[in-house]
Structures are given as structure tokens and as C-alpha cells.
Amino acid sequence: MTTPTRDNALEDMEIELLLEGIHRHYGYDFRNYALSSLRRRIRDRVQAEQLRTVSGLKEKVLHDPACMERLLLSLSVNVSAMFRDPGLYRAIRSAVVPLLRTYPFIRIWHAGCSTGEEVYSMAIVLQEEGLYDRCRLYATDMNEAVLRTARAGLFPLAAMKAYTANYLQAAGTAEFSRYYTVSHDRAMFNPALKKNVVFAQHNLAMDGPFNDFHLIVCRNVMIYFDKTLRARVHALFLESLVRFGFLCLGSKETIRHTHVETEYAAFDAREKIYRRIR
Amino acid sequence: MAYQLVVVGTSLGGFEALTVLLGGLPANFPLPLAVVQHRGSSVEEPSSGVDLPLLLQRHAELTIADAEDKDALLPGRVYLAPVGYHLLVEEGSVALSTDRPVWHARPSIDVLFESAADVYGAATIGLALTGSSQDGAAGLARIKRQGGLAIVQQPATSASRVLPDAALKGTEVDWTVPLGEIAPLLRRLLGSPASESPTGL
Numbered sequence: 249m250t251t252p253t254r255d256n257a258l259e260d261m262e263i264e265l266l267l268e269g270i271h272r273h274y275g276y277d278f279r280n281y282a283l284s285s286l287r288r289r290i291r292d293r294v295q296a297e298q299l300r301t302v303s304g305l306k307e308k309v310l311h312d313p314a315c316m317e318r319l320l321l322s323l324s325v326n327v328s329a330m331f332r333d334p335g336l337y338r339a340i341r342s343a344v345v346p347l348l349r350t351y352p353f354i355r356i357w358h359a360g361c362s363t364g365e366e367v368y369s370m371a372i373v374l375q376e377e378g379l380y381d382r383c384r385l386y387a388t389d390m391n392e393a394v395l396r397t398a399r400a401g402l403f404p405l406a407a408m409k410a411y412t413a414n415y416l417q418a419a420g421t422a423e424f425s426r427y428y429t430v431s432h433d434r435a436m437f438n439p440a441l442k443k444n445v446v447f448a449q450h451n452l453a454m455d456g457p458f459n460d461f462h463l464i465v466c467r468n469v470m471i472y473f474d475k476t477l478r479a480r481v482h483a484l485f486l487e488s489l490v491r492f493g494f495l496c497l498g499s500k501e502t503i504r505h506t507h508v509e510t511e512y513a514a515f516d517a518r519e520k521i522y523r524r525i526r
Numbered sequence: 527m528a529y530q531l532v533v534v535g536t537s538l539g540g541f542e543a544l545t546v547l548l549g550g551l552p553a554n555f556p557l558p559l560a561v562v563q564h565r566g567s568s569v570e571e572p573s574s575g576v577d578l579p580l581l582l583q584r585h586a587e588l589t590i591a592d593a594e595d596k597d598a599l600l601p602g603r604v605y606l607a608p609v610g611y612h613l614l615v616e617e618g619s620v621a622l623s624t625d626r627p628v629w630h631a632r633p634s635i636d637v638l639f640e641s642a643a644d645v646y647g648a649a650t651i652g653l654a655l656t657g658s659s660q661d662g663a664a665g666l667a668r669i670k671r672q673g674g675l676a677i678v679q680q681p682a683t684s685a686s687r688v689l690p691d692a693a694l695k696g697t698e699v700d701w702t703v704p705l706g707e708i709a710p711l712l713r714r715l716l717g718s719p720a721s722e723s724p725t726g727l
């Protein structure tokens with residue numbers, strides 16, 4: 249359909265070779281990530297390493313593990329926030345929680361949890377709804393570095409003002425400041441919130457199912473994947489959800505036009521909450 | 527080469543400019559339009575309650591919506607970059623990302639324009655409207671380098687001329703036109719045989 253200019257075609261080929269090399273040598277699989285944003289991050293890295301071409305980056309990455317570490321950091325986008333999209337948490341509280349209550353024991357999977365803000369947000373909602381003790385939350389990410397932050401439950405104090413506003417909009421029922429203590433410029437979240445949380449490394453591009461879940465939350469992760477990898481992850485989630493289980497996507501993601509579309513009903517179309525129907 | 531995509535970037539004064547531009551295009555406009563309007567709010571701030579697509583829709587026949595990840599790019603549709611996300615294009619579809627802001631902006635105009643230049647090359651029409659930062663100038667230059675068409679709102683008719691000025695400085699644009707004439711120009715360009723386009727593509 250489009251004819252990329254020669255330069256571009258060459259660069260795209262170099263990117264393909266770089267990703268293939270990383271996969272073969274280091275075992276990280278970025279081959280099915282969405283190309284446009286990936287291309288940008290790789291170009292940034294080429295510049296930051298003061299190289300001229302993606303091929304130059306490939307050579308350096310393959311022979312210098314420290315350079316691979318840096319590339320890995322710049323390839324992963326880890327932004328997150330507590331109670332981001334407050335409407336989602338309101339909907340979980342008012343519509344999903346009442347249905348989860350009917351199970352004696354509830355398993356929740358946060359896939360691509362990054363530094364854990366979503367997990368602590370969910371834990372707070374479950375606690376306020378008196379459901380936390382019957383839940384186990386599995387918080388996974390491919391990146392061990394972000395999982396360390398998530399485990400620690402330490403977030404920048406400067407973010408608390410915005411998080412408090414989000415929490416109130418999310419129909420929080422307590423004082424938000426009750427959930428953390430301040431140490432220096434960090435907010436340390438109450439360890440009771442992670443009592444039932446299992447943090448573990450899991451790569452959605454490579455690893456398989458590991459449990460059955462009543463709720464899977466995977467937000468702003470599949471936007472980094474191409475359609476092939478997204479389809480793989482949807483197949484994995486379908487396999488991992490109990491019948492009538494819930495799937496939450498990011499506010500600008502949709503299940504429409506995927507091969508699992510007919511397996512789900514839109515439970516809350518606006519907040520991107522889907523429910524498995526068979 | 528036949529054009530396949532229009533990308534539009536604007537910030538301060540953008541709402542008025544978009545109502546004029548989009549309002550001047552017919553429902554059967556032959557190309558998709560991807561639009562970045564700086565919308566203030568960052569991820570950490572609670573998003574403002576303003577429903578930009580709905581407000582713009584009142585002025586336009588085209589179908590306007592916030593882009594959702596991997597939406598197919600269809601003619602006559604306007605894909606707005608959502609608050610807090612970069613908007614990019616892939617072949618035939620849009621893509622979103624929460625990569626770090628560029629020029630303090632997410633969405634960033636440069637990010638959209640550069641991805642359009644990479645993927646659609648000479649089939650891209652880039653449009654820089656009123657704006658109060660340089661975001662978009664580098665992207666427009668890239669579209670031009672890849673053989674696409676560069677159009678800039680005439681600085682004198684722009685609520686803020688920082689972006690138009692930077693765009694004109696950064697690249698040899700094909701057209702500099704007053705706001706009200708941009709939609710008629712697009713209609714003319716796309717209604718006429720490709721050989722009449724100023725770049726002779």
C-alpha cells in the first residue's frame with residue numbers, strides 16, 4: 249500500500265535484525281511490538297549511545313550487556329498512576345465487586361502491573377468493600393526492576409495530591425492519607441495492602457497461563473504490541489479466565505475487532521470492562 | 527503518488543482552528559485525518575471533563591472521535607489523540623503510547639508527524655495550525671523530507687504563531703494559507719488529479 253523511501257526500508261530491516269539478535273542472544277522477545285513507538289525508542293537510544301545507525305546499536309548491544317540493560321530500560325514504558333481513570337474504580341466498586349462477592353475465594357491478575365500503582369489502588373477498593381481477605385492478587389510484569397518498586401510500595405510523595413483527587417473521584421470512602429506514611433520524599437503504602445499480593449515476573453510475549461482468575465486487569469500494555477502479539481495475549485487471558493470472569497482494558501483499548509470479541513460481553517463499555525460469556 | 531492520510535497538529539487556539547478546518551470538509555472526505563491538539567492534562571492530573579470530540583462534532587460533518595488503540599484508519603473519520611496518550615500511525619491503523627512527553631506534551635505533534643512520515647511517506651499531508659510551542663515543526667520537516675506535502679496556517683491568522691513560525695523556519699513548506707482557506711485547499715488537492723499538486727508527485 250505505502251512505499252517507504254529507501255532509507256526507511258533499510259532502517260526497518262536493521263530494527264528487525266536488532267530485535268532478532270536480542271531475542272536469540274538475550275532471550276527478550278520484542279519482535280511483535282508495535283513498530284511506530286518502538287522505532288522512536290530505538291532511535292532515541294541510537295542517539296543517546298552516540299551511534300549513527302541501528303546496526304551500530306545492534307553491534308554494541310550484542311557485545312556489551314550494560315548497553316543491553318540501557319536499551320531494555322528505554323524500551324519499557326512504565327508510567328502508571330493510582331486510581332488513574334477514577335470511573336473504572338467506581339464501576340469496579342459498584343458493579344464488579346457485588347458479583348465477585350458471590351465467590352468464596354477470588355483471584356485477580358494484574359498483567360503488566362509496572363510499579364504497582366494499580367495493584368495498590370485495587371487493594372484499597374477491596375479492603376474498603378470488605379473483600380480483601382478473600383482475595384489473592386497476582387501482580388506480574390516482565391521487568392524485574394519495576395517489580396522491586398511495586399514490592400516496596402514506595403511512591404513519590406509529590407504524586408499524592410493528584411492521587412488523592414483521583415481517589416475521591418473514584419468514590420473512596422476513607423481519608424486517602426490513612427493508607428501511607430511519609431518518609432522523606434516518598435509515601436510508603438501500608439504493608440497490609442500487599443499481604444495478599446504475589447509479585448512475580450511473567451512475560452506476556454513468552455510465558456503461558458499459571459492460574460484461573462475471576463478478574464484480569466491489563467491496561468496500557470497491549471498498546472505496545474502489534475496485532476499478532478495482542479491476539480496471543482487475548483488467547484492467554486481467555487484461557488486464564490473463569491466463565492463469567494472479568495477483563496479490564498485501558499481506557500483507549502477495545503476488544504472489538506479481536507478474535508476473542510465474541511467470547512465477551514461489554515459489561516461497562518465506557519470503562520472497558522468486559523465479561524466472559526461462555 | 528496519491529495521498530492517503532492527513533495529519534494535523536495544533537495547540538493554543540486549536541479548538542477554533544479545528545472547528546473551521548473540520549467544518550469545511552465534507553462527510554465523504556476521501557482520507558482519514560489524525561489530529562493532535564494539546565489537551566493540557568498529564569497522566570498524573572485528573573483529566574479535565576471537557577469532551578473535545580463532542581464539541582468538535584457539532585461543527586463538522588466528518589465523524590470525530592478520540593482514537594482507540596489499533597483503530598482502522600478510514601476515510602472521512604477524524605482520530606483525535608486522547609488526553610495523556612501519544613497518537614501514532616501504523617500501516618492502516620492508529621497506535622497509542624504513553625511514552626514520555628515530547629516538548630512537555632503528551633500527545634505530541636512531532637510524535638504523530640514523524641510516525642506518519644515513516645509509515646506513509648510521500649502519501650502524507652501534514653498540517654501545522656496555530657500553536658504556542660515548537661512541537662510539530664520537526665515532524666513537519668520530516669514529512670517534507672519523505673516527500674509528503676507540508677501546509678502551514680498563515681502566522682498572521684494564527685491565534686498563536688509560534689508553531690507556524692517554527693514550521694516555516696524548519697522546512698520549505700508547500701503552502702502557507704489563512705485558516706479559512708485550508709479546507710478549500712484540501713478539497714481542491716484531493717479532488718484534482720495528482721499531477722496538479724505543487725510538488726508534482
Ligand SMILES: C[S@@+](CC[C@H](N)C(=O)[O-])C[C@H]1O[C@@H](n2cnc3c(N)ncnc32)[C@H](O)[C@@H]1O
Nearest residue numbers: 325328360362389390391451452453467468469
Ligand atoms: C505503561 S505500563 C502500564 C502500567 C499500568 N498497567 C497502568 O496502566 O498504569 C506498561 C507495562 O507493561 C510491561 N510490559 C511490556 N511488555 C510486557 C510483556 N511482554 N510482558 C509483561 N509485561 C510487559 C512493561 O514492563 C510496563 O511495566
